[in-house]
Structures are given as C-alpha cells and as structure tokens.
Amino acid sequence: MTATPAQPYSPSEPRVPRVSRAVPPPPPRTRVRGASGPLRDVLALVGLPLVAALALPAAFAGGGTRRWFGGRAENQRAEAQAAKDAAAAAFYELDTAQRDLRISVETINAVDSSPAARRAVSDFEALGRRIDEASHQYIEAVDAHDLDRDDLEASAASRARAELTAAKEELGRVRQELDRFADGLGPLLGKAETQLARLAPAVERARQALLAASESLDTARGSGLKADDLAARLAVLSPELTRLNQGAGQHGVPQTLERAERVTREAEAIRVEAERLPERAAEIDHRLVSLRTRAQALTTRSEQVEPVLSELRRRFTAACWQDLQHVPDSAAENVARAEDRLAEARRAREEQRWADATALLSTVRALLNTTDEAVSAAGDRLRRLNAVQKDPEREIERTRFAIRDAQRLAMAGRNTPEPRHARPLDDAVARLDRAVAGLEGRHPDYWHFLTETEEVRTAVGRVVSRIREERGGAAH
Template identity: 80%
Template sequence: MVPRAPHPPPARRTPGALRDALTLLGWPLVAVLALPAAFAGGGTRRWFGGRGEGQRAQAQAAKDDAAAAFYELDTAQRDLRISIETITAVDDSPAARRAVADFEALGRRIDEVSRQYIEAVDAHDLDRDDLETSAATRARTELSAAKDELGRVKGELDRYTEGLGPLLGKAETQLARLAPAVERARQSLLAATGALDTVRASGLRADALAARLAALAPELTKLNQGAGRHGVPGTLERAEHVARAAEAVRAEAARLPAQAAETDKRLVSLRTRAQALTTRAEAVEPILSELRRRFTASCWQDLQHVPEQAAETVRQAERRLAEARTAREEQRWPDTTALLSTVRALLNETDEAVSAAGDRLRRLNAVQKDPQQEIERTRFAIRDAQRLAMAGRNTPDPRHARPLDEAVARLERAIGTLAGRHPDYWHFLTETDEVRRTVSHVVAGIREERGAGH
C-alpha cells in the first residue's frame, strides 16, 4: 500500500495553515501581516531587544523555511501519487511494478523526514515570552536540519519523477485513447443496427448478421461498466474488438442487397449454361462416330465416354443448382455461394470434355490435310531455340544442346509415323506438342540464366 502523505503540523505552528484559515475568514493577507505590529502596542507580549530577539527571529525564519519545504514535499508527493495511480490503472508490466515499489520506498522515506520535521516543530514554542537565547538557537539549528533533510528527499522525489516519464507518457496515451475508443465502438454498433434495419425493411432477413450483432451485446455491457471494473487495457481491447466486429456487420449488411441481386443473376446464368451444355453434349456422339470412321482407335478411344460423363455431370450440376435456389429462397447466403461455386466447377468440367471432342476432330482434320504445317511449326521452334543457345558462343552449352538435339530426333521419329497406311495422327500431334514444350523449357532456362548474369 502506498503511504499517505504526512499530516501537516498543527495550525498554530504552521504559518501556511494559519494564512489559509485567515483567508477563509475573509481577512486580507496585508491585514494579517500587520497583526504583530497591531498587537505589539497592546502590552500582551514582552519583546526582548538585542541578540535574544535576533535569535528568535532567526529561529522563526528557519521554522518558516522548514514549513515551506514540508509543503513542497507534500505537494510533490500528492501529485506523484496521481501519476502512480494513472500508471497502475493501465500498466501491469514489470517496469510499472518496480516503479510502484520504488514509490512506496520513497513514501517511507518521506514519512520519516516528515516525522522529524513535526517533532522539531513541536519541540520548540517560539512564541513564548520567556524564550531563552539558547533555546532559540537550538530551535533554529534543528529546524534548519529538518528543512535540509526535507529538501534532500524532495530532490530524490524529483529525480524519481523524471525517470517515471516514459511509463507515465504511455499510460496517459492509453487513457487518452480510452474515451474515443469506447465512443467509436458505440457508434459502430449503432451504425450496424441501422444498416441491419434497412436491409430487413427491404425484405432480406439477414438472420446470420443479426445473430452476430446480438453476440456483441455482452461486450457492450462490459464497456458501459467502465475501465474501473475491467481495467484500461482490457477495455481498450474490448472497444476495438466491438468496433471491428460491428463495422464488419454493417459492411456486410450494406452489401447484402447487391449480393442478393448478383446471386439471382448467377442462378439464371448457370441455369442457361447448363441447358446449353446439355445440347452441346448431345453433339459429341456424332463427332465420335466420325472419328471412329476416319481415324485409328488411338485417336478417339479416350473420348468415347465423354457423352455419358457429360450428361451425368450436367445432371449433378442441375441438382446442385436446385439446392442453391432453395438456399437462396431461405437466404442462406454462404450455402448459396458454395453451391453456385460447385455448379460452376461441374459445368467447366463438362465444357472442357465436350470441347475436347470437337477440338480433336478439328486438329486431326487439319493434320490429315496438311501435316507439313505442323512439322514446320515445330521445326521453327527448334531452330529459334538453337539460335538463342548459340548467341555469343562458339559452341552451345551441353545443358541446352542435348535436349534440343533430342527434340530434333523426336520430331523426325514422329514424322516417320505418318508414312504408314493408317497413320496415327493423334500420336503425331501429341509428339509435336511435347517437342515444343521441351524447346520452350530450354528457351526459358537460357533467358533466366542470362538475365541473372546481367
């Protein structure tokens, strides 16, 4: 526990206290200062002249100086206690705990020097008519020593206060953030509530958003209970959490009408696409028939299950589409979004499979009509890579030359497969595709190496 500031000396022995009391009674300070002169003529006190009276005056001055030092120390301690309370309200770090312990130690030191000062004041009645010169001298000595000790402790307190600056600054910063943070949280909740009311008025239930907003009610209650109960750091963290969560609800509520409209649009679009794919899937079988009639089995075997697979995939997409429509009617937006994504993926899969059959027939027709075009395209890619590999060199790097030489040989072997009675055009096309991929990889490696070298 932090010690209380020492009690000031009795009013009859503390000029400051006497001055305050007289001021409260409405007596002007000038009149108070004139009191000794006024009473001196009344004969109520015997005044000694000479050296004795000088010693009394010096003792009184020492007493006044000690009282001033005591008042300064007491005021500084009270002000510092407010700073310590500010820090402890915000900070529970080891540094803050050490600061509190040091303040308590200083408080004990202040109590000790204050006790010495009060004892010195109580030990000497400087208003006695029969005050001896030796007593006045002793009083001056003891009161001066008390004043010096009070000053030394005041210096310790000042140095401690200077070292407290960073902790106090941090605490005051957090306290300054507290009220605005709590107000932002309340305003965010108010805005979220308003946005939710607007959405509901448009016919959208937004039950999930309402549940999220309702879950913030206990947090608001704790905010209203204040930092005195829950601490400044906890209250700040809670206020920021409430503000973020409420703002998220508000933003989602504001987007909800547009999301509903976009969902309706996607439902219609995907339904139309599913119908179109059903029609396109029906055209795959005639394509397969032509492939079987004109080309070897290897050119079409991997496609023969496309019609059945496409039909099944479209049926799956339509079932998921119906589920998405139900979720939309029930305003289960996350479920609706997930189902529509599934539908899109299924339709993309079907589209690729259906397109593959038509693309296969188109490419086979082209190479059957003129295989030389595919050959020249591949040779050009190889020659271009070879020129790049030789640029700035007398001999190519084996890491580049070897795969390019293998690509040339692979192309020649692929060309050789066209010489038979029933050429496997699809094998030829897959080989030329692979050759170009290999060449492209070599080119990318050369450019990467030269770019790193520059």
C-alpha cells in the same frame, strides 16, 4: 458609580494546531496584539514610577504582547519561527510534488506492464517511504516546540530553529530525489499518455460502429430481408460493449484498446454485409437464372458429343478417341447434379440463407465448367485431328522453328553451346524425328503425333527460359 480601573492585558494567544499530513499548507505567523489600556493605567497597577516605566523594554512601544522578554530571546524566537515557516513550505511543496507524481506513476501502471514500468512503480514506493521518514522528522520537530509560549527561552528557540532547519534540509534532499525520479519517467509516461490519448477515440469509434451496424441491419430488415445470421453476430458484440462501458479502470487500458479495435472491425463488417444484402440477394437471383440457362445449354451440347465420337471412331485409330468415351455419360451426370444443386440454392435463397445459397451456386458453376471443358474437348479433338491429317507439315514446321530459334539463342556469342543447353535441344530434334516417322503407315496415330510435338515445344521453351535467366543474371 466609580469607574473600575483598566486591567492589564494578559496575552493568551491560541496555540498553533499540530502539523499533520492532512494539513500541508504552512501555518501563518502569529500576529502580535497591542496593549489593551492606556499606559498610565498600567503604571498605576504595577506601582512603578514614570522613570522606571521608561526603562522597560521597547516591546510596549510596538504594541507587543511579550512584555517580559526582549533582545536575544525575541530574536531567537523570530529565527525559529522563520525556520518553521521555511520547513512548512518545503513540506507542502514535497507533498504536492508527490501527489502530482503519483498520478503519473498510476497512469504508467494502468497502461504499461513492461519490466521498466514495474520497476518504476517499485522505485516510487521506495521514494514514498523516504518521504514518510522526512515528513515524520518535520512533524516531530514542529510538535516538540511551542514557539508561541510566553516563557520560551532563547536556548529552546535555538534548538527549535536547528531541528526545524534540519527537517527542512531533509525535505529538500528528498524533493531532489523525487525530481530526479520524475525526470526519468519521461519515456514511460509519454508512452502511457499516447495510449490513453488513443483510448477514448477508440472506444467511441467502437460505439459508433455498433450503432451503424444496428441501423444498417434495421434498414435491411425493413426491405424484407431477415438477416438472422448478421443479427446473431451483432448480438455477440453486446457483452463487449458492456465491457467497454465499464472502462479501462476495470479491464485495463491495453485490453480495452484491443477490445475496442476488435469490436470496431467486426461491427464494420456486419454493417457492410447488411448494406450489401439487397445487392447480394439480386446477385444470387441473377446467378440462379444464368446457371439454369447454362445447364440447359450444356444439356443440348452434350447430346452432340456422341456424333463427334462416332466420326472419330470411324476415321481415326482408337488411341485418338478412347479417352473421350466417358464424356457423354459424365456430361449428363454432371448436368443432373448441377440442376439438383440449383434447386437447393433456390430454396436457400427463399429462406434467405445467403451463405448456403452462395456455396451451392459455386458448386453448380464448378460442375458446369467441368462439363463444358469435357464437351468442348471432344469437338476440339476432331478439329485438330482433321487439321493435322490434312496438312501435317504445318505442325512439323511449327515445331522445327521453335527448335531452330532456341539453337540460335544457345549459340549467340559462343563458338559452341553449353552442354546443359545443347543436350535437351538435341533430344528435342530426335523426338520430333520419331514423331514424324510415326505418321508413316496406313493408320497413323495423329493424336500421338500432336501430343509429341506439343511436348517438344514445351521442352524447348524451358531451355530458352533458362538461357535468358542465366544471361540476365550475369548482366547484373
């Protein structure tokens, strides 16, 4: 079989795919393939003598595929290819920078609703339109020129190089605008990232607080306490946990942070109350016993008020005891009301209505305090009247000492006192003299005398306080 002569290699390289935004990486430079047959086979087929073959362009020496063009055309092709590679790199870098910056802008938009944040989002959208325009210019330049055509003319390669270079420069200018915009986002981005950094820990704290509250509630119930009110409060928080689990993407970062903090506070309060339930129950039991004992003691003491009033009526004028006439009846009524409230508090304790039991016990305590004061007032009145009847001079001297002490303070460092200080002190002296004069006679009103001297001392005390405040302010 006669050997078939080798056929000349006809390069048919695949074209570079059209550039699009979905394929940002720069395309690789096309590799030039070598000749497929020996040089003598090529010479035989084209019918050229050896000397003519030696005069062919040197493209054959390197295994190049473009055999019929050389010199200037190939140089223009190479420059155009270099411009295309540079433009592709600029396009890829701009696209990458835009995608990275979009993450930052979306972060700010999700966290910050301030006018500055809204303006940043708007500016980024405008930059996006500029980027689209520059990208469209680049893609059109790439699609308009097939640099891998065998018959590419030098003028076409030159135009391709110029258009691709212009596209690259425009991409570079837009990239600079994008970089300046990114630099200005620093404060807003820092604030947003701070809030985002708080988000996950805040949500986790809320979950842990709810879990702790639930466990404390289970422990309390395990000890025989119902804690229905705490269980109802915890149930209200369940929808909030669902919203937290749905995430900030659905509800917003600020709202999620606020919800997480509120859930944490309320769950923590439930946990504390659940843990205190056994202690609270014991405290209510103790108060029930204590207040019951106190009510019984006041019942006994109130029975002693009537003998005290009888002695007051027998030894002193009506003005000394008339205001105490209601004490026995009031004391009995208050103690009866206190015992009724105690019975209600005991039922609330048995039903584990802790708030009701606590409120009722507070009412009982207030009733007993009022009764205690009234019962004590009767005995205290008799004691003071006995003392002043026996020695009125002691009360008089006590009041005069207070007046003289105030007069010395008013005169300290002065030849004459200030009228605003001297006048009330003079009135106090006159008032004391009238009270002393009222003790004369067969049936003096000792209670009026005691209340007058007490009011005189109070008025003198106000003058002393005013003098010290004025002098203290002048010293500063």
